[in-house]
Amino acid sequence: MKRFLNITLLISCFCFEAGWSQETQIVEDFKPSTINQADKQFPQVNSQRRVRASIAAPNANKVQLDLGGVKYDMRKDENGVWTGESNPQDEGFHYYQLNIDGASVPDPGSLYFYGAGRSGSGIEIPARDQEFFALKEVPHGLVSENIYFSKLTNSFRHCFIYTPPGYTDNEKTRYPVLYLQHGSFEDESGWSAQGRANLILDNLIASKQATPMIIVMDNGYAYKPQNKESAAKKERPESIFEEVLITEIIPMIDSKFRTLANREHRAIAGLSMGANQTMRIMMNHVDTFSYYGGFSGTANYPSVDPIDASTFLEGKYKDGKAVNKKIKLFWLGLGTKEPSPFPKSIGAFKTMLDQQGIKYVYYESPETAHEWLTWRRCLYQFASKLFK
Amino acid sequence: MKRFLNITLLISCFCFEAGWSQETQIVEDFKPSTINQADKQFPQVNSQRRVRASIAAPNANKVQLDLGGVKYDMRKDENGVWTGESNPQDEGFHYYQLNIDGASVPDPGSLYFYGAGRSGSGIEIPARDQEFFALKEVPHGLVSENIYFSKLTNSFRHCFIYTPPGYTDNEKTRYPVLYLQHGSFEDESGWSAQGRANLILDNLIASKQATPMIIVMDNGYAYKPQNKESAAKKERPESIFEEVLITEIIPMIDSKFRTLANREHRAIAGLSMGANQTMRIMMNHVDTFSYYGGFSGTANYPSVDPIDASTFLEGKYKDGKAVNKKIKLFWLGLGTKEPSPFPKSIGAFKTMLDQQGIKYVYYESPETAHEWLTWRRCLYQFASKLFK
Numbered sequence: 001m002k003r004f005l006n007i008t009l010l011i012s013c014f015c016f017e018a019g020w021s022q023e024t025q026i027v028e029d030f031k032p033s034t035i036n037q038a039d040k041q042f043p044q045v046n047s048q049r050r051v052r053a054s055i056a057a058p059n060a061n062k063v064q065l066d067l068g069g070v071k072y073d074m075r076k077d078e079n080g081v082w083t084g085e086s087n088p089q090d091e092g093f094h095y096y097q098l099n100i101d102g103a104s105v106p107d108p109g110s111l112y113f114y115g116a117g118r119s120g121s122g123i124e125i126p127a128r129d130q131e132f133f134a135l136k137e138v139p140h141g142l143v144s145e146n147i148y149f150s151k152l153t154n155s156f157r158h159c160f161i162y163t164p165p166g167y168t169d170n171e172k173t174r175y176p177v178l179y180l181q182h183g184s185f186e187d188e189s190g191w192s193a194q195g196r197a198n199l200i201l202d203n204l205i206a207s208k209q210a211t212p213m214i215i216v217m218d219n220g221y222a223y224k225p226q227n228k229e230s231a232a233k234k235e236r237p238e239s240i241f242e243e244v245l246i247t248e249i250i251p252m253i254d255s256k257f258r259t260l261a262n263r264e265h266r267a268i269a270g271l272s273m274g275a276n277q278t279m280r281i282m283m284n285h286v287d288t289f290s291y292y293g294g295f296s297g298t299a300n301y302p303s304v305d306p307i308d309a310s311t312f313l314e315g316k317y318k319d320g321k322a323v324n325k326k327i328k329l330f331w332l333g334l335g336t337k338e339p340s341p342f343p344k345s346i347g348a349f350k351t352m353l354d355q356q357g358i359k360y361v362y363y364e365s366p367e368t369a370h371e372w373l374t375w376r377r378c379l380y381q382f383a384s385k386l387f388k
Numbered sequence: 389m390k391r392f393l394n395i396t397l398l399i400s401c402f403c404f405e406a407g408w409s410q411e412t413q414i415v416e417d418f419k420p421s422t423i424n425q426a427d428k429q430f431p432q433v434n435s436q437r438r439v440r441a442s443i444a445a446p447n448a449n450k451v452q453l454d455l456g457g458v459k460y461d462m463r464k465d466e467n468g469v470w471t472g473e474s475n476p477q478d479e480g481f482h483y484y485q486l487n488i489d490g491a492s493v494p495d496p497g498s499l500y501f502y503g504a505g506r507s508g509s510g511i512e513i514p515a516r517d518q519e520f521f522a523l524k525e526v527p528h529g530l531v532s533e534n535i536y537f538s539k540l541t542n543s544f545r546h547c548f549i550y551t552p553p554g555y556t557d558n559e560k561t562r563y564p565v566l567y568l569q570h571g572s573f574e575d576e577s578g579w580s581a582q583g584r585a586n587l588i589l590d591n592l593i594a595s596k597q598a599t600p601m602i603i604v605m606d607n608g609y610a611y612k613p614q615n616k617e618s619a620a621k622k623e624r625p626e627s628i629f630e631e632v633l634i635t636e637i638i639p640m641i642d643s644k645f646r647t648l649a650n651r652e653h654r655a656i657a658g659l660s661m662g663a664n665q666t667m668r669i670m671m672n673h674v675d676t677f678s679y680y681g682g683f684s685g686t687a688n689y690p691s692v693d694p695i696d697a698s699t700f701l702e703g704k705y706k707d708g709k710a711v712n713k714k715i716k717l718f719w720l721g722l723g724t725k726e727p728s729p730f731p732k733s734i735g736a737f738k739t740m741l742d743q744q745g746i747k748y749v750y751y752e753s754p755e756t757a758h759e760w761l762t763w764r765r766c767l768y769q770f771a772s773k774l775f776k
């Protein structure tokens with residue numbers, strides 16, 4: 001018993017030592033996050049990819065930094081300012097928030113991004129390959145907000161449209177179009193704000209790695225208007241995004257912008273929920289699109305079971321040769337650190353493609369999870385292969 | 389002494405009664421603010437124009453609604469949710485925040501707007517005349533974000549450009565341009581986000597009350613790059629917005645967009661600091677602009693003293709006849725509830741114009757202070773008189 005106690009003591013000491021030494025190991029080279037509000041000093045990021053948050057809350061009992069599913073206790077100084085650090089984070093963009101005595105609130109220092117079902121704080125951990133999405137002295141396209149009334153949903157909707165550099169100069173040139181969708185609990189603002197789609201394309205076009213194209217970023221949530229009865233019953237409204245895209249959005253874009261309005265010059269892609277949605281839309285409309293990109297998602301999600309091509313998506317993948325003939329590029333991407341069920345679910349889908357002899361490109365984003373750096377890299381890879 | 393005490397008691401009782409009766413007078417017809425995040429129930433506004441905020445903060449000691457310079461104590465319920473109401477507010481848009489145990493943070497329920505030097509919460513009190521800035525089923529223009537590198541400031545800058553409905557349809561038509569500036573501690577996003585400039589113009593154009601025009605909304609803060617010495621001394625950098633506008637922004641807009649690139653088709657206007665800035669720019673560049681709008685500001689701000697036209701702005705108003713000949717419209721606006729020094733400062737400026745025999749239009753926005761409803765109304769009035 002005594003021996004056991006000693007071992008316990010030893011372990012306790014070791015843990016304490018480890019905790020203490022981990023804390024002292026914080027490298028003091030923190031710099032303000034690149035996506036802070038103008039002139040705001042916090043949050044900050046250091047070379048270990050730790051985040052340091054700070055906020056004045058003189059009368060608070062407890063303040064925490066809530067990042068990546070972990071709540072880190074912050075410390076109060078004599079002036080009532082709370083400061084705390086996270087463990088090292090993956091490179092790229094992450095949503096986060098502060099927790100003040102139980103209230104989850106945006107950090108007043110960061111810019112705000114719509115994701116995780118709310119407009120809230122974001123932090124950028126510098127990535128080794130950040131040059132591809134950096135703001136550089138190259139010609140820049142425009143990102144335009146377009147408001148339209150959708151008869152199918154009986155509501156006003158918004159989309160953002162990227163037009164490439166040169167679009168406004170030569171008013172005869174027509175351009176191919178990529179329809180690019182966000183993930184669940186995100187909206188039409190995500191791809192240009194946290195996704196940096198415009199900067200990625202500006203850079204690709206400047207280095208002649210991509211064909212100049214228009215990108216349309218709309219909202220993947222679109223529902224049939226509910227009657228009073230079904231609304232009262234709180235029934236889940238019927239999603240009609242596919243119909244809105246095909247019969248409202250695409251005709252509107254083709255009439256408002258100088259597009260090349262045919263399947264050879266139309267691509268569709270999405271991330272996570274958007275990958276799932278756009279894969280179904282692609283397979284139902286191979287006469288509308290000829291390029292597909294699925295970033296961290298496939299239409300069998302969340303299943304990891306083997307796929308029977310004769311029944312999956314009404315047998316759309318049954319005739320592999322026909323699929324190869326119709327689809328110019330079938331592109332899939334995934335981060336190497338993505339959680340379950342993404343690797344196995346996408347794995348099952350790839351196995352089905354292999355079995356059907358369907359050609360595809362598969363890309364893995366190193367050291368990233370189900371987050372925006374994965375999708376920025378996917379867009380960078382995918383866009384460079386379009387319309388060529 | 390006893391009598392005195394009784395009076396004091398009586399007064400105390402009366403005050404308590406008054407406080408209590410004021411509280412019971414809150415009308416329970418609160419509805420979610422029209423500028424909340426999707427599906428967020430709070431903040432709310434009632435028919436008395438009171439704001440009700442609500443936030444879960446189970447471990448907080450004190451939570452306040454901080455609106456219009458007043459901090460209203462909120463009450464905690466058994467679930468740890470704090471709720472509180474403001475006094476009645478003016479109609480229109482207001483910035484606000486929550487205060488949790490001394491921490492000033494955005495309300496997680498509202499959309500965020502850049503103003504008061506931060507991106508933070510906004511609330512919309514329905515205005516009696518809100519139809520003129522409402523989102524309606526009329527043709528909508530685009531609001532495009534344009535990124536450019538400014539050599540003069542050695543920095544990347546952004547501007548938003550409103551192009552009217554029809555701009556993308558007929559690619560031969562050229563349009564007049566209004567350069568429209570924000571106020572202090574605001575930025576280029578203000579006029580389309582909280583100002584609703586795009587919706588105001590969409591509605592004016594749909595009812596044929598305004599000539600279709602392009603509106604350029606840039607950032608009024610532009611500084612000469614500092615050398616290390618002056619930066620180390622924390623010297624105030626030199627503002628060069630006038631130079632940036634005249635030599636970088638206007639040529640860029642005239643090359644990227646189908647403008648009518650002459651003074652007859654160029655207007656300039658601004659609110660508060662922007663009114664002051666643009667008035668100086670207008671008077672220095674009467675060969676560039678022919679219409680001027682000053683919303684809640686003039687170039688003599690903050691002075692309320694009589695103006696000597698022979699010296700003010702280097703005598704630019706000395707020759708009233710020449711000013712009348714050059715400037716097609718000189719337009720000034722003010723809210724009836726604006727605080728000191730605006731009424732007297734703008735009053736002194738008007739007196740000078742009268743003395744010089746300079747023609748101008750003067751508009752007063754009823755029951756609004758130095759806030760966005762004043763400026764929305766100013767834009768509505770001003771834009772309807774341009775380019776005719």
